[in-house]
Every structure is written in structure tokens, then in C-alpha cells.
Amino acid sequence: MTDKAHTPWLEQLRSDGYCIIPRLMPDATIAELNADLEEAFEKTPMGKGNFYGHRTQRFGGLLRRSRLAGDLVLQPLVLAIAREILGDACDKIQLNVAQAIAIHPGEIEQFPHCDHDMWAGRKGDHEYLLNVIWPLTEFTAENGATRIYPRTHMQAVESLDQLDDPIVAECRPGDAICFLGSTVHGAGPNHTNRVRRGVVIGYSLGWLKPYENLWLAYPPQIAKTFSPELAELAGYIQHRPNLGNYEGQCPSILLRRDVPDYPQATDGLRPDQEEAVREFAEAQRYRP
Numbered sequence: 064m065t066d067k068a069h070t071p072w073l074e075q076l077r078s079d080g081y082c083i084i085p086r087l088m089p090d091a092t093i094a095e096l097n098a099d100l101e102e103a104f105e106k107t108p109m110g111k112g113n114f115y116g117h118r119t120q121r122f123g124g125l126l127r128r129s130r131l132a133g134d135l136v137l138q139p140l141v142l143a144i145a146r147e148i149l150g151d152a153c154d155k156i157q158l159n160v161a162q163a164i165a166i167h168p169g170e171i172e173q174f175p176h177c178d179h180d181m182w183a184g185r186k187g188d189h190e191y192l193l194n195v196i197w198p199l200t201e202f203t204a205e206n207g208a209t210r211i212y213p214r215t216h217m218q219a220v221e222s223l224d225q226l227d228d229p230i231v232a233e234c235r236p237g238d239a240i241c242f243l244g245s246t247v248h249g250a251g252p253n254h255t256n257r258v259r260r261g262v263v264i265g266y267s268l269g270w271l272k273p274y275e276n277l278w279l280a281y282p283p284q285i286a287k288t289f290s291p292e293l294a295e296l297a298g299y300i301q302h303r304p305n306l307g308n309y310e311g312q313c314p315s316i317l318l319r320r321d322v323p324d325y326p327q328a329t330d331g332l333r334p335d336q337e338e339a340v341r342e343f344a345e346a347q348r349y350r351p
Contacts, residue, residue, distance in 0.1 A: 069143045072241070076148065076193075080216035080246035083232055084239045087138060088197070092131055093236040097199040097260065099129035100163050104260070109167070118170035118253070124280040125161035125262065126289070126297060132161055133293050135197055135264050141239060145193045145266040148243070152189035152268055154303045154333070158296040159192060159265035160274045163199075164250075166207035166259040172252045175212065175223060179244035182271060192244025192267045196232070199260035202240075204231045207253040209240060216245035269302040283317040294318060305331045 075082040107120045115121060125132035136142075136158060149156045179191040202208035210229035220226065226247060232240045242248055244267070253259055267273055277298035286294050294300075294315065301313040309317060311328025332340060 069140055069147065072140075072144055073147055076144070076241060076243060079213045081211045081213065081230075081232075081240070081242035081248075083234055084140065084241065085234070086237050087140060087239045088135065088237045090237055092134060093197070093199060096129050096131040096135075096262070097236075099131060100125070100199075103128060103163065104165055114174055114176075116166070116170055116173060116250070118167040119250070120165040120167070121162055123160060123162045123275050125163060126281055126293070127285050132262070132264075133289065135195075135262065136161065136296060137290075137293060138239070141195055141241065141264075142266075144241065145195075148190050148193050149266060149268055153270055155269035155295065155300055156266050157269045157271075157273055157298060157300075157302075158275075158277060159194075159267035159271075160263060161265075161280075162263045162275070164261050164263060166250055166253045168253050168256050168258070170207060170250075170253045172210070173249035175210070175226060175229075175247050175249040177215075177220075177245055177247055178265070181274060186245065189268075190243055190245060191271065192265055194242055194244065194263060194265045196240040196242075197262045197264065198234055198236050198238060198240075199262060200258070201235050202259065202261070203233055203255075204251065205253075206255045206257055206259040207251045208233050208259070210249055210251050211240075211242055212247040215247040216243045220247055266296075269300075270306055273298075278314075287318050291315075301331045303331050303333045304336055 072082045072084055103122050107122045110116045110119045110121055145156055178194060182191055196209055209232040211232055212226050212229045281297045286297055286299055299315045299318060301308050307314060310326040312326045316322060316326060
């Protein structure tokens, strides 16, 4: 991905906390994905709780429900932006969530919030998360389009009274609504008689515990059908040093045909750690 392609969007993300990139996916792809998810939408109950919404449906595990969900996760421009935003603070980025959401008529406005508040670490040093909402139906001010509060990623928001008016992310299927985990946002109310559907693809720092339990959502028999890049994002990669390992090995070993009964524990250190450990070990070996 060239700098010319993603630099303007990076600049807007960093200045405003969000951007809306038009026409990133073909209409036919979004329509087919929507059709693939139809059965899940029909069977999933409404949410329980004032945050998730009593007139809102949510379900995850999209990579096992439609092959086209993987196309959204691996969209080159979005993935380049995610790696640029998050890459300074981690060795690898990971999939944080792949979730479908349907806001039904009568749903109220969602509580404005920052998604990075799901983690208790200190905020402000780096970003934890980049979320991308892909509309499956048109997003309008009347049917619950996401409301985003620009530049709140640079504020310490302690009360809703501090918030200025939000922008309403009106857009159509194929567009991508990108916003930082530090940006205040929330779904709008649905005052129409039509359901508003969308998909959220989130990317987070690879050393964080993700929102969606990836290994339960995509066990090895499912992840074996993924491309290597998609499998890595779905949790089948070791984050140096040795985080998320399986028996001392990168968990991608579970996607092989010949998984050993007793894997060989193998260092997965960062280069700086590996050099320090090597020098120390050599000094111990050759000590008189």
C-alpha cells in the first residue's frame, strides 16, 4: 500500500479521531456478505442491557460465517492504516472483533463511549484500537447511523457535558467508517421502520486480551481454512516475547497436519532480548 493511498486518511484519523473512506468494497461483495449473515440475523435474539441495547442484535465469529468477512479484515488500505496507527506499540496487531450489529426500529441512542476503556491500562501514550464499521445497509441520521465526537481522542472526557455536537456518519454499503479506540462515539437512535445493519471489524495491539475470544471463535479446525495472514490476525501467531504461545511454540503449529504430541519449547524473544540473553548465556558457558 503506497503512502499516497493512506496518508490523507491517517492525517484525518490523527487530527479528528475518525475518517469515512468511500467505496472501498464493491456493492456485490457487501450484498453477498449480508446474505451470508441472514440466517444469523434471523436467529440472534435482541441484546440484554442498556449498553448493548434492547432493540439491537449482535453476534460475532464472522470469519466462520462468511468467507467475505475475511475480505473486510484484509482490505489492504484499512489494514495498512491499522498497522500504521498501532504498530509503534506492538510487535503484531490482532483482530479484536468481527461482529455484526442490527439496530431495529425503536432503539434509543447508545451511551457515548470510548472503546479503549475496556482495557484498564494508562491512556494517552499510544492507541489501543482501530475500529472499522462497514455498513450493510445505508446509514442515515434517522435509522441509527453512528455518532462520532470529533477530536475527543485528544481530550480527557470525564462527563458527557463536555461533549460538543457529534457528526453523524451517514454513508452507504461499501464505505468504511474508521475511528480510534480513544474517540467517543455511539450508535444513534432508529426512528424509522427499517433495520440498520453493519459489521464492525476491530484491530488492537497484539499483546492485549481481545474483546472477542479468538481461539474459541476460531478453533484450529476453522482457522486451518484461513490464509496465513488471516490466521495470524485471528490469534495464530506468537507475540514476542512468547505471548500467546502453545507449549512454548507459536500457536500456528496447531494449523499443521503433523502437530507433535510434545512440541519443542522455542524462544520467541525480541531482537534486543535475544542479543542480551545470548551474550549472558555465552559468558556462562565459557566462564572458567
